[in-house]
Amino acid sequence: MSTTGLRRMAPRDPAEAHRAASPLELLFDLVFVVAVGFAATNLHEIETEGHVSSAIVSYAFVFFAIWWAWINFTWFATSFDTDDWLYRVTTFVQMGGVLVLAAGVRPLMVDGDPAIVVVGYVVMRLALVGQWLRAAASAPGYRRTALRYAVGIVVVQALWVLALVLPEAALRGAIPVLILLEVLVPPVAERGSRTTPWHTRHIAERYSLFTLIVLGEGLVASASAVIDGLEHTDHLGSLLVLAAAGLVIVAGLWWIYFAREQHARIRSLPSALVFGYGHYVVFAAAGALPAGIEVAVSADAGEADLSHVTVAATIAVPVALFVLAVWALALRPSLSLGWNAVVVVLAAAVAVAASVVVPAVSLVATAVLVAAIVVVLEVADRRRRLRTRAGSGRAVSRRARPGRRPG
Template sequence: MTTIGLRRMRPRDPAEGHRAASPLELLFDLVFVVAVGFAATNLHEIEAEGHISSAIVSFAFVFFSIWWAWLNFTWFATSFDTDDWLYRVMTFVQMAGVLVLAAGVGPAMQDGSFTIVVIGYVVMRLALVGQWIRVAASTSEYRATALHYALGITVVQALWVAILFLPEGWPRFVAPVLILLEVLVPVWSESRAQTTPWHTHHIAERYSLFTLIVLGEGLVASASAVIDGLRHAEHLGPLLVLAAGGLVIVAGLWWIYFSHEQHDHIRGLPSALVFGYGHYFVFAAAAAVPAGIEVAVSADAGEADLSHASVAATIAVPVALFVLAIWALALRPSLSVGWNTVVVVLTLAVLATIAVPEVSLVATALLVAAIVVVLEVADARARR
């Protein structure tokens, strides 16, 4: 340890026992959920106005910026969390970037103005560059990997800043290219040098906790929408059905996600990339479900400019996406062909409920509950 209280940023032991999320990591997650909540709220508002396609595109882009910064911090921390004062300060800088990004979510999704989002995003990413430089200075084994990360992230951030100066309309065409470059940086960095030492149990716990927080945010948002609707509704029956159905759906998604251990699916770089990147769909779908429930509440009050089928789709589609994503990432390898087929068929049936929008919510809730039952029965038979 040096005289100014810094530790050398050496790799953590990937086999370390009882490795759990730190208080700093938990606070980090909570700050990110603020941005996720803003994104879900704006998704609901744009969907309720009848602009489904633009709502999905803007939400997908904004959510990528939130998720990608969280993912990179999480995988870095599992390998190099020294928890000294500089590490904490740099993490707080990333949190500040999240709050700036959160302030820009509304303008980005409502008006297509991404300046504030890009500024917040770049702040988060450049703070992580500083952490990678510390790694390069602290350990020769991972110096090349760290320098690849630092260089790749810095170049892409410069490009993000550059698109703010492009003529109006051009950024929407350039942004997908930059997103592709972002997701290629870890592939390039990890495959060309020493792979960083992930703690698989720690990573699985971090992903589980973030899923839990996002689903909990969904419960709060859905409850708030239903309570607000109850104040103005003349007929309580439909709102009570929405409240009950939303609770069953969120509880079922929680049950499905936590029905199987996930750490053993991270075995090397390819599986780590699939696990890490695939969770974009899990997180985004979990954040979109409460927006759909809020749209249904607005539609019940006559405040949504949507067809009944479109209202049903705002719930059924993210629910089906969540189940299919976690099935592909964690459930499929643990189930037999027969049980896998049943889960997929029930999930596709969730999408089919859009054709009968009058009962779509109830049917979706029942189908999610049926998937939970299937997983429990399959697990019980496997144990026997």
């Protein structure tokens, strides 16, 4: 360490033993969950007013900004976390950008004004540019990759700022293009040169922790249903059913996500991109679930201008998307799952989405189907362990069997 208290930003060992999320990373996640909570709250309010399609589009855009800033910091940190004072201060600047973005969630989702969200987003992204430039100066082996990241991020952020002066119709057309440019930066930066040293277990832990705290928002929504029920005893029974079903759903989604270890899915640049980008659906669906529970509470109180099918869909669709995304990212590649279990999981996820056509039973059906998926995964895992144990026993028996004596 130099006299300034700074460490050389050398690449971290991708095989480092006992690598775990740092306290700074955990604080970083909590700040992001504030923005996720704001997005879910506004999604609930706009959906309750009957503007479901516009709510979904604005939520998807806001969540992209949240998710993309989080994912880029997470992958950078697994490779170059020095945890000195400058690294911490730069990370705190990113957190400040998150809070600015959170303040702009309502203006964007309600009024269609993206200015504050873009400002907060650009602050987060440019702070990461400083980190990449520092990595370029400290790690010659990764200099080309780091500089590509820095240049790519700066160019796209300049385009975001310029897009704010466009007419509303032109801005709507520009946003998908800018999102595409954002997601192209990592594959362009990493391709054709030395890829950054990812610690796969650390990455998997970081994703699982963020999934965990986003799912926790669903528990808060279920608790709110109970509180509302106690305050409005004429709806107590239906709200208790809603709260219980919400608890079963959240617990089941947690169980499904953690049913298989995911670090082995990150083997190369393409698999890392699939793993990282695919989690947008996991995070966004988990973040939308609390909004769906709150919509159901509002509908039960007669405060939602929505059809019964739409109310059911605000819960069933995020749950189905979550299960399908986890199946694609973690369950499908698992050779131990078995085709029968794969078919059951897929059929159950489709049934969850289809349950909205019978809205009176959709909530309970969703909870039951999620619980059924958990049972299937546990049975499949038990069979795998029994087969492994039996195979080990046969191998030991063969080794212990005396060989033939020479004649």
